[in-house]
Amino acid sequence: MKSVTTFHPALRALHWLMAIAIIAMLFIGVTMVSTVSSWHGLLVAIHKPLGVMILLLVVVRLWLRFTTDQPALPASIPVWQRAAAHLSHWVLYLLMLAQPLIGWAMLSAAGYPVTLGGGLVLPPITAVNNTLYALLRPLHTWLALLLFVTVMMHLAAALLHALVRRDGVFSSMTGAGKR
């Protein structure tokens, strides 16, 4: 297997696009449920199509992740940090996949039409079921908060690699690496 120092360009592009989309989504989510201003309706209207976009992108991204070569972490990184890095990445992938699906399922369970704007409607993926909605609705919130915390830890780790360690981990995702 040939060793690479950066992620596949498509994977890098997807990473940064999804980073913006997911952080925007987390802010949209917490704002739309609390505000009573005209932001409420606008944010709800953005939340659903953006969620569908994230779902589609993460599927492509996971496929690329499994079919392209990944740069190895530098040997200088201690074992526990490697384990934490791998765990947090799989938590991130899982949440990116689960959150849109849970959102879609909870809207279906509540009988809400999953409208994406312009008359486009997704079919329901569960039957209308109050008990299921009562389970999925708070789950969507708790997983969003978990996702936010994980993204912040990922950001802190990335900054540590970029600014302090300068060990090529950050540049493996920017592609601007000097080795």
Next chain:
Amino acid sequence: MHNTPLSTRQRLVRLALVGLIPLFVTVFFLWAGGWLTPQRLSADKLVDVLQQSGGKHAGFRRNHAKGICVVGEFDANGNASTLSKAAVFAAGRIPVTGRFAIAGGNPQAPDYAVPVRSLALAFQQPNGEQWRTGMNAMPFFPVATPAGFYQLQSATRPDPATGKPDPQKLQAFLAAHPEAQPFFAWAKQFVPSSSWASDRYNSLNAFVLEDAAGHQQRVRWSMVPHTPASAITAADRQDADFLQHDLQQRLAHGPLKWDLILTLAAPGDASNDASKAWPADRPTINAGTLVLNQAEAQQQGPCNDINYDPLILPNGIAASDDPLLNARSAAYAKSYNARTAEQARQGERTL
């Protein structure tokens, strides 16, 4: 790695950034979610103040808690299809799931105790979109803004000591909100009818219709009854559920009908103030007939799981600049989440 080594100072500044950047994002996140601004009016606060007025009744809606489900259809005549591309207005028939209710948060309130009644409807379009609307049997809303509604609810909330609202608080509210005076004047002379079937239900809020070419028309709508009105009788006042019994009896004899009347705003009419009626001479369009065939108790009924959020709109109907719409949507969602969670805890709808 061929990095020039960092000085101690550089290293400290960079380490600080590693911590400060995520911290800054987190503080911004908490601010966006309203956690840092407890004084800001939120959907939670609106639901809380309703609960303080009507009492907490687990498993029920926080407002318009007492009601009954109805099912039927909407027969569109096609007259409004020139104004809106929404499928609901194309000539034809689509199913409707609705709910009659009385205002207030107490699901045990006697029907005669509450003069203001409501009709909520969910129209199911063939393409999967829905039009949901919550209408009220009053000509205009007491206040123009969510803050005004919050203050009205706070001012009319029963005093824990007496169990009754404090008249001084209401006076202070009216002094601060002169826009509410027409509503109180209307309420004073209003004589409630003996039936949900004979009431006229109004959207109160303005909306925007959009046709296929993108032309927009601001409207309000009303369901205008075919059934003639009669006054509440002495016998009605003996029955805490006379509205429900009346509706069941009428439906046993045949369907009940309303015409969907769209009132078109003229260019100068404000669409952002539900406390003001538009002039009576505004043109109207009869868009079709609502036909209700059957009623069912809400606890097991088809309307139990429906949140009649006024911002669930099909393509071709959009929200106006009325600030109450966003507040209603946000607060209804909170109420819905709370009661569905309570119902799930109570065991699948044993209420």
